[in-house]
């Protein structure tokens with residue numbers, strides 16, 4: 001079983017600082033992590049290969065920081081990493097990103113492609129579907145459980161109010177939710193061993209993509225602004241005995257419509 | 262600026278388990294000075310109603326001043342890797 | 352604990368000392384693993400803010416050219432604070448403006464990751480988010496470490512884990528930690544535009560100011576305040592002896608001291624309109640030579656703050672340059688020991704020799720008496736108060752006719768400087 005897992009590196013959202021005057025997030029200097037659901041997908045891939053044999057390839061597109069960020073995927077059990085790093089790729093929208101990833105995947109053999117349902121930062125959730133479309137693969141979304149059948153996979157889809165079970169033949173693309181697995185915390189030894197695993201890098205040239213097929217120029221989506229919501233604090237201090245204060249607090253919450261009486 | 266407002270400026274990754282332990286009985290019996298209340302720059306330690314020491318380990322800045330001052334019962338370690346305060350300026 | 356792995360050197364802590372050591376070892380082709388408990392190197396590290404580069408140039412030629420330094424310091428200020436008055440001495444010198452610059456302000460969460468990247472380029476493996484829990488022993492010798500249930504074996508372990516070093520404790524190399532040997536610092540980083548900073552401190556583009564404060568701001572306690580200008584932030588903090596905090600009656604919290612420091616008229620206008628963006632705290636070793644641990648053992652070396660290599664003379668605060676240099680000297684020791692394949696105390700004692708020959712221990716030796724001298728409370732209440740009050744009386748024109756300057760001076764001197772003062776003065780002379 002050859003599995004390709006697509007992973008996105010995202011800034012550590014727990015460390016983001018918001019500029020007070022402009023409400024802009026300060027992204028400069030933030031450490032990067034792998035997307036949460038991407039790690040769920042990777043964990044599932046590693047488990048499948050542990051049971052059935054095969055190979056897991058971690059595929060990621062991003063800044064040179066990826067070289068560091070991807071180590072976590074290798075430590076978690078990916079057998080190799082394939083990184084798509086090129087300044088020309090910067091500011092690619094979801095369509096262009098899917099196009100670039102597809103080019104890379106086409107050069108590989110694969111039975112299954114696993115993605116997270118959405119990324120932890122923007123959560124537009126478009127790349128998996130676009131990727132399946134470009135590669136001409138069947139796709140199953142919102143998957144919380146995977147089993148192997150004779151001819152392919154049986155997937156349980158999370159429809160919030162209901163579960164849907166579908167079957168799909170391979171090769172296929174599956175995007176997963178966080179319920180599918182609990183990503184392992186790699187041990188120090190695994191982290192050390194990861195440093196020795198194969199890591200390949202491709203640029204736009206390796207993918208036979210020209211400069212105007214990638215990056216901002218090729219993207220139809222334009223980000224106009226990215227701001228933190230305006231926060232207004234009421235700064236009300238309640239004073240008195242505990243019972244009184246609780247009463248005042250529930251009143252205040254009811255008035256604000258936070259709770260209903 | 263209150264200590265809470267100061268600490269709110271920082272990024273904390275909070276472990277479910279406290280990295281600070283205290284033996285309340287020993288503390289009450291043996292310690293009159295309660296240095297921890299004053300040497301901690303994050304006011305992790307406050308006095309409870311029964312004279313016990315309350316610990317807000319979540320806001321610990323991991324300096325270790327409390328353990329240097331306390332010779333009674335404080336068991337302090339650094340939080341596990343990847344937890345605790347993460348400075349963005351330093 | 353089934354898993355085990357072997358490397359040549361394990362370094363505990365990716366601060367300046369650990370990273371400097373890793374950089375040199377990796378450059379020499381040794382297999383080095385640096386383990387850091389923070390999210391990234393620099394995420395747990397606090398400093399005041401100024402790095403003296405001259406002593407380090409021979410240890411790291413050319414390394415500093417692309418370093419993320421904030422401002423080069425061209426203006427030095429020292430402020431003695433009385434209750435309602437203060438005296439500031441300001442030194443500007445053309446010499447501070449000459450390249451290569453004398454000292455730079457830095458922020459560790461920017462600087463340390465950069466140094467880590469340099470070390471990684473040389474081949475060091477740096478693993479963040481991992482805490483080293485213990486040392487591994489065999490027949491009285493350190494043979495590795497335990498971290499997150501994994502054992503890593505190594506020829507030698509370098510304890511670079513900072514002022515509160517559990518490794519030194521576990522290796523049995525340290526003495527009992529005494530409150531009088533440590534100070535605790537609390538600091539705010541305050542955001543301002545770089546234009547405002549340059550205007551307020553009278554600096555040209557890229558230049559920086561450093562200001563140290565002592566006197567009434569610490570309420571008579573051993574310690575002081577500091578201010579360093581970064582590119583678009585100011586690092587402002589207070590440092591007070593742990594012992595002094597313990598003895599203070601009634602108790603006084605450090606963060607309140609910092610708040611009243613910010614309200615002082617000497618400080619307030621400098622940070623007016625700025626937004627605090629971070630609050631941090633850290634301890635500083637203040638015990639000098641006397642309280643240093645043994646810096647080597649069987650299979651282990653101790654570097655930087657973990658070895659107590661810090662110096663506060665009241666005028667100058669140093670620790671970062673010592674950390675970087677001691678890391679480099681430990682690396683040199685390990686390379687030599689590796690050639691002999693001998694990591695016994697006799698072989699590793701070379702490190703102490705190298706430290707003694709270098710500016711690190713020479714510096715600490717020169718200022719051997721300082722820690723005890725600074726325990727003198729008169730330095731933090733009587734003298735700064737007297738100095739600023741006396742000058743105030745000299746400058747004051749009231750309703751009565753002004754007396755002769757010499758009369759004022761004589762009276763002021765008698766008020767402040769008694770017998771003890773002569774003794775204090777003599778001790779300064781010896782430093």
Ligand SMILES: Cc1cc2nc3c(=O)[nH]c(=O)nc-3n(C[C@H](O)[C@H](O)[C@H](O)COP(=O)(O)OP(=O)(O)OC[C@H]3O[C@@H](n4cnc5c(N)ncnc54)[C@H](O)[C@@H]3O)c2cc1C
Pocket residue numbers: 339363364365366367368369386387388389392393395396397398399400401402403481482483484511512513514517536537538588590632633634635654655656657660661668669670671672674
């Ligand atoms: C308020 C203040 C002001 C100062 N001002 C100045 C100044 O202006 N100029 C100057 O030169 N010096 C100054 N100093 C001193 C200087 O900051 C220190 O000497 C210097 O940071 C020491 O570097 P280090 O690498 O030895 O330790 P640190 O920078 O403390 O690094 C130790 C590292 O080890 C890690 N670690 C600890 N335990 C473990 C473990 N068990 N497992 C894994 N990792 C671990 C920590 O997370 C940390 O990253 C100041 C210090 C303070 C607190």
